[in-house]
Amino acid sequence: MKTILTILLFVTFLLPLPVALSQTSAIDGFSADRIAAQRRWEEQFRAVPNPQSAREHLRRLTLHPHIAGTKEDYDTAVYVRDQLRSYGLNAELKEYEVWLNYPNTPSVLELITKRRQKLNVHEAVVPSDPSSSHPKITPLFNGYSPSGDVTAPVVYANYGLPDDYEDLKKAGVDVKGKIVIVRYGNSFRGVKAKVAEDQGAIGCIIYSDPADDGYMQGDVYPKGPWRPVASGQRGSVQYLFDYPGDPLTPGRPAIQGVPRLKPEEATDLTRIPVQPIAYDVAKTILSQLKGPVRPRGFQGGLPFPYHLGGTNDVKVRLKTDMDYKLRTIWNVVARIDGNEEKDRWVILGNHRDAWVFGAVDPNSGSSAMLEVGRGFGQLLKAGWKPRRTIIFCSWDAEEYGLVGSVEWAEELATELKEKAVAYLNLDAAVSGVHFGASSVPSLWKLMRAVTRDVKDPKTGKTVYQQWQDRARETASEEEGSTGGEARIGALGSGSDYTPFLQHLGIASTDMGFGGSYGVYHSAYDSFHWMDQFGDPGFRYHVAAAQVWGTLAMRLADADGLSFDYTDYAGQVREYFSEALRLARIRNLAGSLNDKAMTEALDDFAKEAERVEQNRQDAIRSSDRSKLAKINDALVQAERQFIDPRGLRGRAWYKHQIYAPGFYTGYAAQPLTDFSQALDDRNSAVAKESLERIVEAIKRATKTLKQ
């Protein structure tokens, strides 16, 4: 494949007419006689999205705060549905009844030293950003925090990771019965709540340290894109690493007739009150703490030496008052039926609900989705007949825990397992100009191919080329300029691909253009912020729509699907060899059957190569029945990584290669159970987990064989 890559690069770099030429160059998965037509449809599609239209979508979607389940959220659902309908697509609302909380009254936070000081739980108005004074902006709160009223000494626990509590113990600071204050970063906030609860803390305050996304990163809003002093990060503290979606209906759709757990039975909910605060408020608390000076790695960007606290003379009162209820949420689902393979689905998903205005997260993606919908609508009018069915999903309540997508995936599980070709996610599509992507390894080649056909607005290079150039720039020389391509990340969690990939085994992708984005989950993630910093000109919204739509068109129209399991085998081999290295350092390698794993991977790789050869042959000979079989095998091979027994202690997650780490929450921990067992120094579990992975790989190999 190296040679092909080189040629493509050559074409892109040196010839003066890349567009004209690309029309005649090959597209993987398409037979020679179909390439020109496919190129034309794709070019025609990419000509549709435009900055004015993308900007107007974003403006409309971000007029009001639209937390899941509110009237304003419903209005955005109707807007998306009606826009898609106006493009000629068949769009409907899909409702679920799910367990959600809003703050009933603003939380009460008091610092109690010699005196009592009431602390602020609101974000400040920024005069130059008109929406920052919107009356419906909520005070700072965490989704799925319980109500509570606790008073106790405060302990600073850094990022709130298990290792941080180890350091606290070493320093002689106990958190039992205390309130911890932790900073955002390095783990999902639900993990911070879970670990705090497990350690015996009775309350948890989470703040945004200026070292992480505030002034130490650059100018703060409204002068720059970073978090200002009076801004905090909202967000869910659901234990989504246990299970995501509606807390009361794990594994089943939140529809009428499905029995619901009592809230106290839900295992993905924390029992201690959790509260986010801004860093000016954190400063007031942290600067008062006594106790030992913080260990290495605990210091943040506030201008004093952090202390660990825990002394009785510095307490905090935290009172949270939550309004919990079953509430209606609204997904929007639109479909374009496939012309030849109606029962093969290519799904594009993006959530729509936001903690406040959500200009970046998620409505830059929603705007891109509407532009893709508009483009596909025009193609259909011009006679385009996609071979497979394309489904657009505008999810609700993602912010609470991927609720809209999980409920839908649970409701349609059987059908999805049979029919879904791939799930293509877009969440925060644009916060800057730097392209990044995550996906299962079988879709790496396709992802790269598509980015070669889209222009990077700023540089005029292809998105692919700019992505690679930047990766080379940021890799230091000493790390070795190995000449490899920019890494495509592993899918963990934190967006709506999770139910598709990790619960059902559907090949998934995620992507976006990133930048200096310090206003995450704050009132300043607004249209004004986007217009000033994220994407002035809205050209990256257009590029996001172009990449996403092209990706969907390739998958919807290909003769032989562009799935490459050689990359998958190589990636798993890499994960395994790294895990084995750790196992050896930790003296856990003895009982492991690494030979079985190596053999399974060898077989898998061999079979992947064979099926690829067959696919190319079948495309060349236009052998339709053979292609149908190969396509099904490629789609179903991913499904084989699902083990119905699920992961240890969290059976909702069933994928043997990819899941969020239990202690990362967002970030993927590949070979999940095996790798966690190594971290836990549990060689028996490591052995068993590895056996399950070997079985999964063997199942995938068998599927490819058929």
Add this chain to the structure above:
Amino acid sequence: MKTILTILLFVTFLLPLPVALSQTSAIDGFSADRIAAQRRWEEQFRAVPNPQSAREHLRRLTLHPHIAGTKEDYDTAVYVRDQLRSYGLNAELKEYEVWLNYPNTPSVLELITKRRQKLNVHEAVVPSDPSSSHPKITPLFNGYSPSGDVTAPVVYANYGLPDDYEDLKKAGVDVKGKIVIVRYGNSFRGVKAKVAEDQGAIGCIIYSDPADDGYMQGDVYPKGPWRPVASGQRGSVQYLFDYPGDPLTPGRPAIQGVPRLKPEEATDLTRIPVQPIAYDVAKTILSQLKGPVRPRGFQGGLPFPYHLGGTNDVKVRLKTDMDYKLRTIWNVVARIDGNEEKDRWVILGNHRDAWVFGAVDPNSGSSAMLEVGRGFGQLLKAGWKPRRTIIFCSWDAEEYGLVGSVEWAEELATELKEKAVAYLNLDAAVSGVHFGASSVPSLWKLMRAVTRDVKDPKTGKTVYQQWQDRARETASEEEGSTGGEARIGALGSGSDYTPFLQHLGIASTDMGFGGSYGVYHSAYDSFHWMDQFGDPGFRYHVAAAQVWGTLAMRLADADGLSFDYTDYAGQVREYFSEALRLARIRNLAGSLNDKAMTEALDDFAKEAERVEQNRQDAIRSSDRSKLAKINDALVQAERQFIDPRGLRGRAWYKHQIYAPGFYTGYAAQPLTDFSQALDDRNSAVAKESLERIVEAIKRATKTLKQ
């Protein structure tokens, strides 16, 4: 050697009577019949130093600020001389006339925006530290800064490294004709001045960022050991990477009759005014800067996003007014003549002059030296007759650029080349409890052996064991617990071993007990600081004296000197393989004769092994004439690394393996010219430099052969 090591560890760990046992265990370099006596002398020596006495020395030495060449400096010289004499040693003052500056009037620093603001160049009084109000504390100034009066826009240039100026260029900020403000750290301050001057800056302000040694490291003085807001770092800005010592007499002693350069001819002096400031003053300047937001890596610990400045509306006036003169400095030199080999010298050196009180730097070492002197005095009275001559040197004007030691080494160069066995340095001996050492690789084994015979005061383990345990703790698991020993560092510059090792080729060591030391070169490096934070109880002063004295006794008394060139060969091989790896990444390896180097190293290693075998045999057979030849070969092998042509563009430095990096100033850059040529992407120079290194290794091999 692995087995021997294991046995020793076993002995240290498990047997209940390590002291009793160690008296019968072997000492490398001593014949069987002499071990017991040597053990007895060493034990007797180590029983002498005590905390009360060490504390009293430090108190006396730090009563007044004693900058080189002042009356108070002279008083400390007399105190050291008289103390040594009182122990029965033959001690004398040794004077040189050297070029030194003091501030004539305090520097003037003004921030000029819409208004003019005068900024402080003094350190604040700390009420709980009585000496901080001493009237003779100088205002903040840099040794060897010229006088000047410049007004220009300010540019923030991070650490002032060449790469930082590259980043400034990328950001479109030009420093030509401007004043740069840079932070301490990552390079010697003279390098900061040199690079600023080379880049066209007309003035240079250096401040201590709280991220580096202030509040972000921990509690600040007087609450903790770190630098408080109103403290700055004094220090020399001599280009000591060009040549150290008296600027007017490079390569020659600053004594009567030696012709002197005009100051404007000295190539080791900067031409732009340089001024250190405290971080509260830096905050006033930096918070006003406009221009682009700083690139990655430029942000420090002040609570705002740093900007690069360079705009015309934010200027600084810097006026320095220096009193330059030829001034008298006073080394103290004391000697104990060797009983059998009077013309073989073991030299212990420590400087005595300080920027202010210098409790850590350097007088913790001076106190230790007096305790070693007291111990040796008592041994002599008890009949100890060291085989070789021992020389104590209390250097002056080290702070300006190793002036006292360099002038002495230059004066005695011929004799030293013939007679010096080793130079054992101690500068800041104690700022905490963590032992660390640097030395030529041939002395690693000896250094480790000695630390096995001294107790760590806090833990009761041996210094060796505590050193290793801590190294293991601080190495992260993923780096691999390879089971290796704690690293002994490479000698760069910044203390008085430089003339001995790098100008003359005398095997050298340096060491100390380090800790949280934020008051470096400030008025708070005081007796009170030491008593509170550095070494309350003064037991580490005692341990430093014990290690240092034992090291000297081993070298002074050994039958066959404990030099190991196998370690040297291994270390150089490691340096070379790392350099070659870089050369390959940078496509510079083509023209290099790496085969010649590998062969030279193979021969060297083989010869090292052979000489070690011979040494062991000769010790066993007590073959005195053979031992004399072997000892001379071991001592002279180091001398062969000296190339009389010197390093490129700085001929004073002549050692082919070890020198300070041109752009580090303090830190060693092993294989110096070769490694610099690789950094400069100059393959012709790399080739030639490597050839010189190969020649040096061959010379050393030949010397060992004899």
